[in-house]
Amino acid sequence: MSPFFDSRWIEPPAQVSELGSGPGLPAGFRAAGVAAGIKASGAPDVGVLVCDAPEATSAARFTRSGVQAAPVLVCNEHCDLGMVRAIVVNSGNANAATGRPGFENAIKMQGAGSIAAGVPERSVAVASTGVIGVPLPMDAVNRGIVSAAHELAPDGDVAFATAIQTTDAFEKRARVSVQLSGGSVTLTAQAKGAGMISPGFATLLCFVQTDAALRHQTCDLLLAVCVKRSFERISVDGQLSTNDTVILQASGAAAVAIEPESDDELHFGEALDAVMRQLALLIARDGEGARRIGRVVVRGGDEPTVSAVARSVADSQLVKTALYGADPNWGRIIQAVGAAMPGTAPLPVDISIEGVQVCARGAHVPHDADALAQAVERDEVEYEVGLPGEGAEVELFFSDLGHEYVTINAEYTT
Amino acid sequence: MSPFFDSRWIEPPAQVSELGSGPGLPAGFRAAGVAAGIKASGAPDVGVLVCDAPEATSAARFTRSGVQAAPVLVCNEHCDLGMVRAIVVNSGNANAATGRPGFENAIKMQGAGSIAAGVPERSVAVASTGVIGVPLPMDAVNRGIVSAAHELAPDGDVAFATAIQTTDAFEKRARVSVQLSGGSVTLTAQAKGAGMISPGFATLLCFVQTDAALRHQTCDLLLAVCVKRSFERISVDGQLSTNDTVILQASGAAAVAIEPESDDELHFGEALDAVMRQLALLIARDGEGARRIGRVVVRGGDEPTVSAVARSVADSQLVKTALYGADPNWGRIIQAVGAAMPGTAPLPVDISIEGVQVCARGAHVPHDADALAQAVERDEVEYEVGLPGEGAEVELFFSDLGHEYVTINAEYTT
Numbered sequence: 001m002s003p004f005f006d007s008r009w010i011e012p013p014a015q016v017s018e019l020g021s022g023p024g025l026p027a028g029f030r031a032a033g034v035a036a037g038i039k040a041s042g043a044p045d046v047g048v049l050v051c052d053a054p055e056a057t058s059a060a061r062f063t064r065s066g067v068q069a070a071p072v073l074v075c076n077e078h079c080d081l082g083m084v085r086a087i088v089v090n091s092g093n094a095n096a097a098t099g100r101p102g103f104e105n106a107i108k109m110q111g112a113g114s115i116a117a118g119v120p121e122r123s124v125a126v127a128s129t130g131v132i133g134v135p136l137p138m139d140a141v142n143r144g145i146v147s148a149a150h151e152l153a154p155d156g157d158v159a160f161a162t163a164i165q166t167t168d169a170f171e172k173r174a175r176v177s178v179q180l181s182g183g184s185v186t187l188t189a190q191a192k193g194a195g196m197i198s199p200g201f202a203t204l205l206c207f208v209q210t211d212a213a214l215r216h217q218t219c220d221l222l223l224a225v226c227v228k229r230s231f232e233r234i235s236v237d238g239q240l241s242t243n244d245t246v247i248l249q250a251s252g253a254a255a256v257a258i259e260p261e262s263d264d265e266l267h268f269g270e271a272l273d274a275v276m277r278q279l280a281l282l283i284a285r286d287g288e289g290a291r292r293i294g295r296v297v298v299r300g301g302d303e304p305t306v307s308a309v310a311r312s313v314a315d316s317q318l319v320k321t322a323l324y325g326a327d328p329n330w331g332r333i334i335q336a337v338g339a340a341m342p343g344t345a346p347l348p349v350d351i352s353i354e355g356v357q358v359c360a361r362g363a364h365v366p367h368d369a370d371a372l373a374q375a376v377e378r379d380e381v382e383y384e385v386g387l388p389g390e391g392a393e394v395e396l397f398f399s400d401l402g403h404e405y406v407t408i409n410a411e412y413t414t
Numbered sequence: 415m416s417p418f419f420d421s422r423w424i425e426p427p428a429q430v431s432e433l434g435s436g437p438g439l440p441a442g443f444r445a446a447g448v449a450a451g452i453k454a455s456g457a458p459d460v461g462v463l464v465c466d467a468p469e470a471t472s473a474a475r476f477t478r479s480g481v482q483a484a485p486v487l488v489c490n491e492h493c494d495l496g497m498v499r500a501i502v503v504n505s506g507n508a509n510a511a512t513g514r515p516g517f518e519n520a521i522k523m524q525g526a527g528s529i530a531a532g533v534p535e536r537s538v539a540v541a542s543t544g545v546i547g548v549p550l551p552m553d554a555v556n557r558g559i560v561s562a563a564h565e566l567a568p569d570g571d572v573a574f575a576t577a578i579q580t581t582d583a584f585e586k587r588a589r590v591s592v593q594l595s596g597g598s599v600t601l602t603a604q605a606k607g608a609g610m611i612s613p614g615f616a617t618l619l620c621f622v623q624t625d626a627a628l629r630h631q632t633c634d635l636l637l638a639v640c641v642k643r644s645f646e647r648i649s650v651d652g653q654l655s656t657n658d659t660v661i662l663q664a665s666g667a668a669a670v671a672i673e674p675e676s677d678d679e680l681h682f683g684e685a686l687d688a689v690m691r692q693l694a695l696l697i698a699r700d701g702e703g704a705r706r707i708g709r710v711v712v713r714g715g716d717e718p719t720v721s722a723v724a725r726s727v728a729d730s731q732l733v734k735t736a737l738y739g740a741d742p743n744w745g746r747i748i749q750a751v752g753a754a755m756p757g758t759a760p761l762p763v764d765i766s767i768e769g770v771q772v773c774a775r776g777a778h779v780p781h782d783a784d785a786l787a788q789a790v791e792r793d794e795v796e797y798e799v800g801l802p803g804e805g806a807e808v809e810l811f812f813s814d815l816g817h818e819y820v821t822i823n824a825e826y827t828t
Contacts, residue, residue: 067752099777132745331546338481363513410739
């Protein structure tokens, strides 16, 4: 069985042990996933996840798009995001750009979730993913919620993870234990996402559970930091979505409390960071037909510039097609760097690919072209960009752009 | 023979008559294009264009990238851009990211052009296009310049236009006459460009000639306005290039003077605008394998926002693949709109495709899906986006993203 942490770019912390790819949620959680007929394919499309602990804490983050889907609006306006008990999700329909009726459907989903999970309405979060601008088939959604409620189980995470997928080619699920001073806790997560993925968040849903006891301020702080270092650092196609939702829930059922500013907080945060970065990497790797993924690391004098350059490289169709074609065409890297820094020519930029320096102070340097050509044929390719100054650094994972992406996206709705 | 102005989106002004697709420069110009062995294919790769009038005026615009190619740096530092007499161009190698030796090679190209054309060094502009980061083969370039100098002819524009191409699938050349109060003048242009094309300029070269007499301030003013409305309004892949160069030259040989702030200036400007917009459209249509082109028109309250939204739509891989697949998936349009306007949800955006309104105030509206599906199968597809407010409007042409783009760009250097 291949391990969850399978990339040289993400080192799991010493306190983290993988629990394998089998099912199983942390104590205090149950989940289910069912096929309700929203997807024409008949694949599972409604998931429900419930935390049975009344004192559950939580935190959430959403897309910053100017066009937010109805469930995102409902979560922000009608949900106590620090105490989410239940999450109701449908795939196959984004319930975005659906106007007032869409908003009301999201409210109805929340109500149905409340009844199904036996928790207050304001503790139910809702999420949708799929096609934009089509009315949500509420009868199917309601049937799905009722049916899922009957199947809620501590090992329902696999079915739940399947029910939230759209164009995903493989499952994105984590299950680890984290050794803390008061004992070990379990950390699990289910994510979806393959297209409409941008460094400024993504069409992704990610639900994270733990049986540790966290204050909700701690949930919020840890989630904020980890989202910034994971889902805000990937690009499949540079497309900020309408529906992105990440929710962390803590049941406290393991009776291991994590106090603010403690070593345990640090250790749990490291575990959460590694899990979320690996999930982000899996989303980039899925990347709607991606063959390879790249990691660009940009170093320089200030954070806004290194971020802008990293995004310019990671979002470049030319860099992505070169990655797909195993083409060590670093001219496209320097082109993307220059595009992000107008008016600064001549710019003394350094570029290395897989440790081979190809450009120094803005000019090509002789290098072993055969070794480089071999290196870029690997599944993971690393690009390093050095800009003037020091102190700022950012990494970004991105997928390639190949025929499979075109095929998937030219034929998605029709 | 198909006309030059072949799009419903560009209406040639009444004072403009097409002169057909044959060769022929305005009075006072000669050109040539030869194969010098820079391209492995043996295709033409060196072009020279000379204005024989000592009093020639001109204006130029270049990429704003932080990584400018050596010829762009040389044009800006060592050329009198208001009195360009000769232009020396090579294709097959961009002479970008080539450091000090690259800069010196561009200086040598300028010197060779000066000798070949018999004009002062500072009146010679240089341009290169092709692969980035590879030393320019100067022996071949020099041979090409010498050989082209022997072939300079008033009808050498076709050979010149061929010699500046790289991945272009077809020729981009204009030849029209413009009726002014003092008589008619001729306006010709040769452009290249297919990939690495962004709304903030493009990997494009465009050379424009007229036998009208223009003050160089007039040249500069007209070129500035027309570039903003043409080459800054297209997107193939959103990739700002290192080499973009546009040069307008006026020989004055027709003895028709265009005075500042005259009707003639307006009429000539309209002609230049139509020619450059049509050339920009041809570049988007070429688009490295493009099957269809789109035009997005965004209207709203302020220029920065409508521009940002238009670019977000035109650069979206999801919109481009939908255009390729003739998929009327307007969800991707609204997603791109939202991505460009973070923090504004819920946004009352209107969207029409080919005149069919699909979204009003942020929500889908019932429409004739069959009629829409037929409409998006045409060669040109129009998207209109309405944002709150009024007074600002921008149009942007963009190509689709299909298998041919991937094939071309995954296999370009190797």
